[in-house]
Amino acid sequence: MALPPAAPQRQLKHRRSIDVAVYARGDGLWEVDARLTDVKTRDYPLAGSVRLAGEPVHDMTLRLVVNEQLDILEAGAITEGMPYPGHCDAHGHAYARLVGLNLFKNFRQAVKERLGGIQGCTHLTEMTQVLPTAVIQAFAGEVLDTQESGAAASDNPPFQLDRCHALRSDGEAVRLFYPRWYRPPAGPVISVDDPERVTP
Structure with a gap:
């Protein structure tokens, strides 16, 4: 697998950054801070004025408080950089x-x-879509048992099995690292590299 080659003369015009940080609070609850920024490398006409290069077009943060069962107990958002001040940030407590x-x-x-379309902010709502796997990563090894040794004591496989192509229960990674939960393929296996090629 490889990336398409980068053009030697390419110029950065825009960067969107999404940063998700997950914090243990010490009281059994966790805080999830997700921040989205959009920054252009040129001055940009916007809403009757000019947004200067490097000054965020968007800068917004969403915070969740969750328990170890992944229930959301508190949530809120703030928009500090926006195209339309007084409008973009008027989503209240949505x-x-x-x-x-x-x-x-x-x-x-x-x-x-709950928040699609005009019920919320396009960017904040889109950003929520990355939160489940980010929090799972934070919980892995602390709240969630991800090891064969821990799962061996129970009848439940590690939670991550059968959630992606690499960790499918009939795959080589599960055979090597989670042998108790390995299940041989039921039929021919289609190669990931060549969908036309079937391996026995």
Whole structure:
């Protein structure tokens, strides 16, 4: 696998950054801070004025408080950089509607129902879609048992199995690292590199 080659003369015009930080609070709860910024490398006419190069077009933060069962207990958002001041930041407490959702149970669909379209901010709502896997990463090895040794003591496989192509229960990675949970392929396996090629 390789990236398409970068053009030697390419010029950066825009950068969107999404940063997700997850903090243990020490009281059994966790805080999730997700921040999105959009920055252009040129002066940019916007809403009757000019946004200078390097000055964020968007700068917004969403914070969740979650428990170890991935339930959202508190939620809110703030928009500090925006195209339309007084309008973009007028979503009020819309993101409090995330309270009561669970990051691991139909979260993405529930967010669209509660905050899709004109109910929220396009960018904040889109950013929520990366939060389940980010929090799972933070919980891995601390809240969630990801090791064969821990799962061996129970009848439940490590939570990450069968959630991606690399960790499918009939795959080589599971055979090597989680042998208790390995299940031989039921039929021919289609090669990832060549969908036309079937291996026995």
